[in-house]
Amino acid sequence: MEEPIRLTECDPNFIQEVAEAGGKNVQLCFQCGTCSGGCPTAYAMDYTPRQIIGMVNLGMRNEVLKSGTIWVCSSCYTCMTRCPRGVEITKVMAALKSIAIKSGIETKNKKAAAFYKTFVEVAGAYGRLFEPMLFLKFALKAEDSLTGSVARLLKDAPFGLELTKKGKLAFMPSKVKNMQQIKKIYEKAMGGSK
Ligand code: SF4
Ligand code: SF4
Numbered sequence: 001m002e003e004p005i006r007l008t009e010c011d012p013n014f015i016q017e018v019a020e021a022g023g024k025n026v027q028l029c030f031q032c033g034t035c036s037g038g039c040p041t042a043y044a045m046d047y048t049p050r051q052i053i054g055m056v057n058l059g060m061r062n063e064v065l066k067s068g069t070i071w072v073c074s075s076c077y078t079c080m081t082r083c084p085r086g087v088e089i090t091k092v093m094a095a096l097k098s099i100a101i102k103s104g105i106e107t108k109n110k111k112a113a114a115f116y117k118t119f120v121e122v123a124g125a126y127g128r129l130f131e132p133m134l135f136l137k138f139a140l141k142a143e144d145s146l147t148g149s150v151a152r153l154l155k156d157a158p159f160g161l162e163l164t165k166k167g168k169l170a171f172m173p174s175k176v177k178n179m180q181q182i183k184k185i186y187e188k189a190m191g192g193s194k
Helices: 014-020 034-038 049-058 061-066 078-082 089-103 110-126 131-142 146-165 179-189
Strands: none
Touching: 014 049, 014 061, 014 089, 034 049, 034 078, 049 061, 049 089, 061 089, 078 089, 110 131, 131 146
């Protein structure tokens, strides 16, 4: 960690906040590192899963919520199934994303966060993915300027072409039949209706 830990900036209620958002047993962690050892995306994280759990225990709310790690986690559950202490690591990562969004805290990994948000938007609009829209919206969200967005689209274009050649990319969107059900799922997930 680059900065020293300042106890005055630590939030003693953070473990409880994470538990209420769906990530339990954080306090049982004994820092064995099994989670970090098996994490397929740890190489791209600024803090390993073990460090994140340790930081949650210390109440380092701001640092954890700003971290790019929570957006790099692919929810593969490897860590959670291997943890000898039953720490719900994958659910903790999801809970941290949710708290970060609600708190409006800006992450260090803006692109990964932008991808998550775009994915949710596009899947919510059609009930399934429509990749051309995903590419377009992501390029607009992930970059700070229109020039940057155009450059990203041009960079992704060969990948899109490859997918088209293999018949994996639809040109026109198609919605699932029961969009009402999708709407209800989204409302429930966003805490709108129970
Ligand atoms: S595997 Fe479980 S106990 Fe070990 S460091 Fe990770 S969260 Fe803590
Ligand atoms: S769930 Fe997330 S943190 Fe856990 S091993 Fe998979 S990618 Fe890593």
